[in-house]
Amino acid sequence: MKFIKRATTAILAAVMCLSFSSCGDTSYIAKAEGETIPAGLYILSQYAALAEAQQTSGYDSSLKNIWDNKLENKSLKNWVNDRALELVKQYAEVEKEFKAEGLELDEDTIKEVDNTVESNWASVESLYTAIGVAKESYRLYLLNQQKYYEIFDAYYGEGGKEEISDDSLTAHYQENYAQFKAISFSKTDSAGKDLDASALVELKNKADQYLERAKAGEDFDELIAQRKKEISTDTSDTEEEEDQEVNNMIMIKKDEASWYVSNKLSNAVFEEAEIGEPILLSDDNAYYVVLRYNVTDDEETYQKMRQSVLLDLKQDDFDEMLMTNAKSLDFTLNESAAKRYDPKKIEKEQKKAAQAQS
Structure with a gap:
């Protein structure tokens, strides 16, 4: 039912x-x-x-x-x-x-x-x-x-x-839904304060480094885990994640607000991200190394x-x-x-x- x-x-x-x-x-x-x-x-x-x-x-x-x-x-x-x-x-x-x-x-x-x-x-x-x-x-x-x-x-x-x-269903699904994984680089510090210009340049360089590693074929989930370790202040959280399988996949729908993804990032995924090709995107909150997947490859979802x-x-x-x-x-x-x-x-x-x- x-x-x-x-x-x-x-x-x-x-x-x-x-x-x-x-x-x-x-x-x-x-x-x-x-x-x-x-x-x-x-x-x-x-x-x-x-x-x-x-x-x-x-x-x-x-x-x-x-x-x-x-x-x-x-x-x-x-x-x-x-x-x-x-x-x-x-x-x-x-x-x-x-x-x-x-x-x-x-x-x-x-x-x-x-x-x-x-x-x-x-x-x-x-x-x-x-x-x-x-x-x-x-x-x-x-x-x-x-x-x-x-x-x-x-x-x-x-x-x-x-x-x-x-x-017809599959065509609509492919056109209006997207699945992707992202490595996030926040534009604010741990206190929530905006980074200054020099810190933003350094952050962008870090994001570019991860982008090149993703393009070189490194496992994307491992790259996400490494980035989390870099920014984590609680090692128990990262250790717990290592002990269990983490699903990093994000699903979004075109022209629909999401709790997890800004409208700017969502639009960029649909308009700029090619399936299987890592790309650097950004919004007001962060830079993101994004890897988009073909939604029809995930039959279970x-x-x-x-x-x-x-x-x-x-x-x-x-x-x-x-x-x-x-x-x-x-x-x-x-x-x-x-x-x-x-x-x-x-x-x-x-x-x-x-x-x-x-």
């Missing part, structure tokens, strides 16, 4: 169902195809939409009040609510198409969802409670995510209606990443199809609920939770 998490899944796990009563029944956000959708799915979608907005071009994170942002000529609040409603409709469409395709989640998948709910709940219950979330709605959302991927595979996976060939590559290739098309199909849903919005739930509360409770943890 493939339990796949999109980048937003970890974020979405932080909120769920809210059921209040007021002048209207606001315990549900809509009715679609005869099924009632809990209000928690709308709150969940607001949370996801807010996270999406913060990664959207035009969003200004420097504003003291984030709600002063405008996206696509809309206030941030309206943008978030509109996007949240789209996601609720996608939820409903997934439920509809899953039934129409005659699909069922297997016992292992359901068990894994239940285990995920239980394992996450204890650590985030205080935040959920502050927002007014319910565990069962969290479960409904995760089950819907699994149904999403089952339908996706029914379209694009092996034997699917629009099956993507291995050749490719098989692990195959589903992610397929999603990368076709997920936008799939989401667009779902949204197009959702236009024909028998869908009735609960206006009272839509007006009641304010995404500003989500942001407020996020701040409280962050302050409590600091």
Whole structure:
């Protein structure tokens, strides 16, 4: 069973169902195809939409009040609510198409969802409670995510209606992903202070020496180990690494931020580094002797990443199809609920939770 998490899944796990009563029944956000959708799915979608907005071009994170942002000529609040409603409709469409395709989640998948709910709940219950979330709605959302991927595979996976060939997947993988190893030469000292001009020249000379050794065919992993010994202040760390196999391979995706690699270095790897040819690259932080590898040579990693590559290739098309199909849903919005739930509360409770943890 493939339990796949999109980048937003970890974020979405932080909120769920809210059921209040007021002048209207606001315990549900809509009715679609005869099924009632809990209000928690709308709150969940607001949370996801807010996270999406913060990664959207035009969003200004420097504003003291984030709600002063405008996206696509809309206030941030309206943008978030509109996007949240789209996601609720996608939820409903997934439920509809899953039934129409005659699909069922297997016992292992359901068990894994239940285990995920239980394992996450204890650590985030205080935040959920502050927002007014319910565990069962969290479960409904995760089950819907699994149904999403089952339908996706029914379209694009092996034997699917629009099956993507291995050749197409491999070509996309080679074009958009890169594997490399790097020997790093930091432009700051041990205290984090920038090196002066003369020290930078000396550092560049050291990097050039390693580059020539790499070009001469010395084992790249051994060169990495030697460089670590040169700069290490804790010999126990290097001795421990010598006793175990260290995987120095780094995987990056084109035009996608990485925790480990700066955008400048990532772009240089794709644009300048030739497979099998050591090269000296740099960014604001360091010089790097880089050796790029052919991603398809690592069959084990490719098989692990195959589903992610397929999603990368076709997920936008799939989401667009779902949204197009959702236009024909028998869908009735609960206006009272839509007006009641304010995404500003989500942001407020996020701040409280962050302050409590600091």
